[in-house]
Amino acid sequence: MKEQNPILQVKDLTVSFNAFAGKVQAVRGVNFDLNKGETLCIVGESGSGKSVTNKAIMGILSKNAVIERGEILYDGMDLTKLTEKQFCQIRGKRIAMVFQDPLSALNPIMKVGKQITETLRIHQNLSHEEARKSAIELMGAVGIPEPEKRFNQYPFQFSGGMRQRIVIVIALACNPEILICDEPTTALDVTIQSKILDLIKTLKKQRDLSVIFITHNMGVVANMADRICVMYAGKIVEFGTSDDIFYHPAHPYTWALLSAMPDSESRERLFSIPGAPPNMLMPPKGDAFAPRNLYALDIDFKEEPPFFRLSDTHYAATWLLHPYAPKVEMPQELRKRIERMIEEDKKYEQQ
Amino acid sequence: MARYVLQRLLAMLLTLFIIVTVAFLVIRLMPTSIYDDPTISAEVLDMIQAKYHLDRPLIEQYGIFMKNVLFKGDWGISMKIQPNVPVFQVLGGKVPLTLFINVVSLLASIPIGLIFGAIAAIRKNTLTDHGISLFVILFISIPSFIYATLLQYFAGYKFGWFPITYTVSDVAAVKYLSLFLPTLSLALDPMAKVARYMRAELIESLNSEYILLARTKGFTRPKAIFRHAIRNSCIPVLNIIVPMFANVLGGSLVVENIFAIPGMGSLMIKSINANDHYLTIAILLIYSLVSLMTVLIVDLLYAVIDPRVRMGGKKQ
Numbered sequence: 001m002k003e004q005n006p007i008l009q010v011k012d013l014t015v016s017f018n019a020f021a022g023k024v025q026a027v028r029g030v031n032f033d034l035n036k037g038e039t040l041c042i043v044g045e046s047g048s049g050k051s052v053t054n055k056a057i058m059g060i061l062s063k064n065a066v067i068e069r070g071e072i073l074y075d076g077m078d079l080t081k082l083t084e085k086q087f088c089q090i091r092g093k094r095i096a097m098v099f100q101d102p103l104s105a106l107n108p109i110m111k112v113g114k115q116i117t118e119t120l121r122i123h124q125n126l127s128h129e130e131a132r133k134s135a136i137e138l139m140g141a142v143g144i145p146e147p148e149k150r151f152n153q154y155p156f157q158f159s160g161g162m163r164q165r166i167v168i169v170i171a172l173a174c175n176p177e178i179l180i181c182d183e184p185t186t187a188l189d190v191t192i193q194s195k196i197l198d199l200i201k202t203l204k205k206q207r208d209l210s211v212i213f214i215t216h217n218m219g220v221v222a223n224m225a226d227r228i229c230v231m232y233a234g235k236i237v238e239f240g241t242s243d244d245i246f247y248h249p250a251h252p253y254t255w256a257l258l259s260a261m262p263d264s265e266s267r268e269r270l271f272s273i274p275g276a277p278p279n280m281l282m283p284p285k286g287d288a289f290a291p292r293n294l295y296a297l298d299i300d301f302k303e304e305p306p307f308f309r310l311s312d313t314h315y316a317a318t319w320l321l322h323p324y325a326p327k328v329e330m331p332q333e334l335r336k337r338i339e340r341m342i343e344e345d346k347k348y349e350q351q
Numbered sequence: 352m353a354r355y356v357l358q359r360l361l362a363m364l365l366t367l368f369i370i371v372t373v374a375f376l377v378i379r380l381m382p383t384s385i386y387d388d389p390t391i392s393a394e395v396l397d398m399i400q401a402k403y404h405l406d407r408p409l410i411e412q413y414g415i416f417m418k419n420v421l422f423k424g425d426w427g428i429s430m431k432i433q434p435n436v437p438v439f440q441v442l443g444g445k446v447p448l449t450l451f452i453n454v455v456s457l458l459a460s461i462p463i464g465l466i467f468g469a470i471a472a473i474r475k476n477t478l479t480d481h482g483i484s485l486f487v488i489l490f491i492s493i494p495s496f497i498y499a500t501l502l503q504y505f506a507g508y509k510f511g512w513f514p515i516t517y518t519v520s521d522v523a524a525v526k527y528l529s530l531f532l533p534t535l536s537l538a539l540d541p542m543a544k545v546a547r548y549m550r551a552e553l554i555e556s557l558n559s560e561y562i563l564l565a566r567t568k569g570f571t572r573p574k575a576i577f578r579h580a581i582r583n584s585c586i587p588v589l590n591i592i593v594p595m596f597a598n599v600l601g602g603s604l605v606v607e608n609i610f611a612i613p614g615m616g617s618l619m620i621k622s623i624n625a626n627d628h629y630l631t632i633a634i635l636l637i638y639s640l641v642s643l644m645t646v647l648i649v650d651l652l653y654a655v656i657d658p659r660v661r662m663g664g665k666k667q
Contacts, residue, residue, distance in 0.1 A: 060566050084571060092569035104560040107579050109586075109658055118578070119568040154658045170568065 006033035007210050008057070008178060013070035013080075015052050015061065024280045026052040028234040029070070034178065039204065039211040041221045041242075043257065044231035047277050050214045053231075054180045056080070057212075058097050059087040074178075093123040096171035098200075100183040102163035106155040112166050113151035119173040138169045142199060161192035165199070172203065179204070180212045185220060197223055218261040222246060227313070230254050233278050233288035240314030247338055249330065250308075250316040252296075253289045259334045268333060287318070295320060295328050352654075359650070363643045370639045371420075374632050375413055381626065403430065426636075427629030432622055438633040442615065446637060449607065449614035452530055453599050453641075456538035461592070464542040465585065468549025472584075473576065475554055483546065490543030495602035499536040499609045507532060516611040533610045537602050541595045548591055552584035586657050589649055596645045600638060 015027040027049040034040050042050045055061045057072055059079060072079040074095070079087070099105040107115060116138070117131035126134065132151065139147035142165045155163055164184060171179060181200060185193040197220065204211050213224050221228060221242075228245040230238040230253060238251040249255055259271035275292040278284050284291065290300035299305075299319050308321035320328050329335070391399075400406045404415050419425040428434075429441045471483040507515040514529035556562065557580055565575035607616035615634055622630040654661045 058567055060563055088569045088571055090569075091567050097564075097567045099560055099564060101560060105564045107561040107565070107583065109583055109656070110579070111658075118565075118570075122569050154662065156659050157662070167564070170564065 005036045007036045007074070008034040008212075009071075009073040010034075010053070010057070011071050011073065013053060013056060013072065014068040015049075015056050016066055016068055017062075018064045018066065019281070022281050025283055026065075026234055026280060027056070028283065030231070030234070030236055032229050032236065032239065034210050034212060035227075036210055037204075037208055038226040039213055039224050041213045041215060041225035041228045042231055043215060043218065043221050043228060045216055045257075045273075045277060047280070048231040049234040050216075050231055051182055054097070054182055054212060054214060058091060058095065058180060059084075060091075092119050092171075092176070093174045094176050095178045095180065096174070096176040097180040097182065098164075098167050098171050098184045101187040102160055102167050103187065105167050106163055108155055111152055111154055112158070116151075116166070116170050116173055119170055123174045135169070135173065138173060139166075142169055142172075142203070143195075144169075160188050161196065164188060164192075164196055168196075168199065168203070172207070175207065177210060178212065179209045180214070182214045183216070184213075186215070186217070193220070194223075200224070218257060230257065233283060234280060235288065235317070237289065237318070238314075238316040240310070240316075244311065244314035247342060248310070248314065249334075249338075250310055250314070250321060251318045252293045252320065254316070255330050255334055256292075258337070259331060263337060263340075265340055266333070266337060271333070297325060356647075356651070359647050363647065366643060367636065367639055371632060371636060372413070374635045375416060375628075376409070378628050378631055379409060379412070426633050429622075429627055429630045431625040431627045432618070432630055438630050441630060442618070442633060442637065445613055445615050445618055448530075448612060449603060449616060450641065452534045452537060452607075452612070452614070453596070453603050455530075456534045457541055457592075457596055457599055459534070460538040460540075460542035461545055463538075464545025465549050465588070467542070468546035469553055469581065469584075471546065471550040472553035472557065473573075475550075480550075484550075487543040487547050487550075490539045491547065495536050495540055496605040496609060498539055499533065499606045502532045502536050503609060517613070529610075530612070533603075533606050533612060536606055537599050540602065541599060544591055544595055545588060548588045549584060552587050553580055556580040556584045582656065586653070589652055589656070592649050593642075593646050597642055600642070 010030055010032050013027055013030045014025075017024040017026055030049070030053055032040065042053065044050050052061070052065070056065075056067060057079060059082065061067070067080045070080065074090075077086075079090070082090070106112065113132065113135060116135040117126075117128070120126045120131040120134055121128075124131075136147045136151055139150060144150055144162060144165050150158075150162075155166070158166065164187075168184075179200075184200070185196050188196060200211065200213075201224065203209065211224075213221075215221060215224075225242045225245075227241050228239065229236045230245065230251065232253050238245065238249070238254050240248075245254060246258070249258055256271070256273045260273060262270055273292055278288050278291070284301075285304075286302050287293070287296070287300040287305055290296040293300065297319050305317045305319045305322075307315040307317050309315055310321070319325055330338075397406070404412050407415075416427065419427065426438050429436050429438055433441050467483050467487075471480045471487075474480050503515055506512050513532050514525075516529065517533075518525055518529040520526050520529075553576075557576065559580075562575055562579055565579045566572065568575075570578065603614070604616035604620060606612075607614045608620070615637065619631070619634045619638075621627075622634060
């Protein structure tokens with residue numbers, strides 16, 4: 001266990017969007033801490049509020065979004081209360097972000113070099129030449145061949161993976177403390193994915209970054225995470241260390257996510273979670289996952305479950321953990337799968 | 352680049368050739384004769400027809416015309432408007448006047464339209480946006496000669512701010528002042544069109560991820576928009592300049608008449624009505640030339656603004 005040293009704390013964050021049909025409650029009271037030097041993965045299916053949470057941290061929510069409650073504490077400041085001008089001193093300089101789709105994240109008609117040096121020039125007041133040097137150095141560091149030549153090229157002359165490297169360079173240009181990665185590998189093909197993930201890992205170690213990593217890919221989570229938050233319908237339903245979540249999942253939603261992960265051993269048909277996520281205009285009463293939950297109890301439809309403590313690091317919000325609840329085990333298939341994972345892990349460690 | 356321009360110029364020549372040919376043939380299909388004055392005697396009529404080769408078959412007439420054009424640079428003479436004066440001499444002072452009001456109204460309308468479109472996009476769904484959009488709809492849907500008349504009546508006659516009609520004067524200021532109202536009435540429509548396109552394009556750019564990325568770099572919203580969205584939104588706006596300019600040229604036919612400007616517009620209508628064939632062809636030629644030049648300039652501008660176009664050309 002690392003020492004607990006939260007660099008960023010999100011407390012009871014509640015964000016909703018004013019839409020034509022009413023208020024969309026995208027994030028409903030999210031709490032988490034990001035410790036210094038760790039990678040925190042936020043997993044959940046589309047629409048669970050992962051990206052909105054992080055846009056709130058970045059202060060780039062769209063105009064119709066309202067932060068209803070909660071605070072985001074960073075370095076003695078509450079980010080939800082900063083003025084735009086104060087926020088500009090933090091964005092890019094101390095908290096940076098890597099986007100999902102590198103094809104649309106770069107300005108198509110501006111040279112990549114200029115897009116990188118912009119950040120350096122606003123935050124560090126570097127001269128043109130200094131910024132150029134520093135950018136080229138960084139481009140080399142993230143594995144872009146011939147950075148001098150590439151510096152003067154346009155995004156359309158880069159491949160997807162190379163563009164994502166450029167986006168990473170832009171994010172890292174000013175040596176931020178916190179890096180938010182919003183599904184950085186979703187738009188890339190699998191071989192490039194693993195390269196980018198390795199790159200983020202290496203950079204994290206080299207620069208002592210604290211990373212918030214958003215994804216819906218459990219495979220990526222296993223690869224990256226120190227700690228994991230599982231989100232569903234705007235709430236965190238389970239959080240714990242990587243081992244907690246992968247080896248001792250407790251929430252039926254986490255079970256479902258893990259069962260839905262493809263794996264090379266199992267011969268059965270891949271599990272898929274029945275139904276669709278709830279409409280966040282009118283979030284369901286009780287546990288939002290209950291209607292899709294194979295193990296739902298009566299109370300799940302009536303009252304929202306609190307967090308039950310499983311260990312110092314591991315908490316889950318499900319009534320199944322209540323002492324009065326009937327004993328429900330995770331599905332057999334998943335149990336076998338987890339045993340296989342543990343075995344493989346041991347083999348890997350022995351090597 | 353030079354090679355590309357050369358190619359385009361050659362293609363332009365070919366286009367002009369086709370336009371002149373079609374114009375020559377179509378004009379002669381019109382039912383009336385050049386001289387339908389019943390007082391002219393048959394002998395004189397024959398002589399006139401022989402002089403202009405009108406007694407020959409159409410193909411032969413075309414051959415003679417083309418031979419003169421290609422080898423002597425002789426585009427013929429005006430037959431009725433100013434008899435026996437070479438056509439380009441008739442056009443002489445009129446072309447610059449027409450080009451002036453058309454080009455100035457176009458050039459002025461583009462930046463103003465871009466600015467208003469950008470303001471409307473940035474303040475989307477506010478009172479400002481609705482106000483601009485209202486005027487945009489008005490200016491697009493009402494044809495230019497209506498404003499011309501209104502402006503002439505109010506700004507010219509009622510309040511006397513500007514001359515009512517075109518004023519010939521040695522003092523340049525007086526002359527240009529009298530061209531203000533016609534230019535303005537021609538400029539409103541393109542201005543509104545540019546504003547409308549710019550608004551739509553900029554709104555799209557504003558929702559793009561690269562604006563979000565620019566903001567995560569630490570740019571304020573206005574700065575991010577200025578640095579990253581404006582130029583990107585201009586590219587699709589270029590598309591409409593060519594049809595817009597054609598529209599302005601069309602509008603100027605009427606507006607010139609309203610303000611009594613001795614430009615090409617009024618001359619063109621007169622020459623068509625009078626069956627002054629060679630003059631009509633010459634005017635058509637100039638209009639075509641101006642339009643084709645606009646197309647070429649716009650295409651070259653693409654390459655200046657959009658690196659994807661520029662680089663794409665290089666690879667081939």
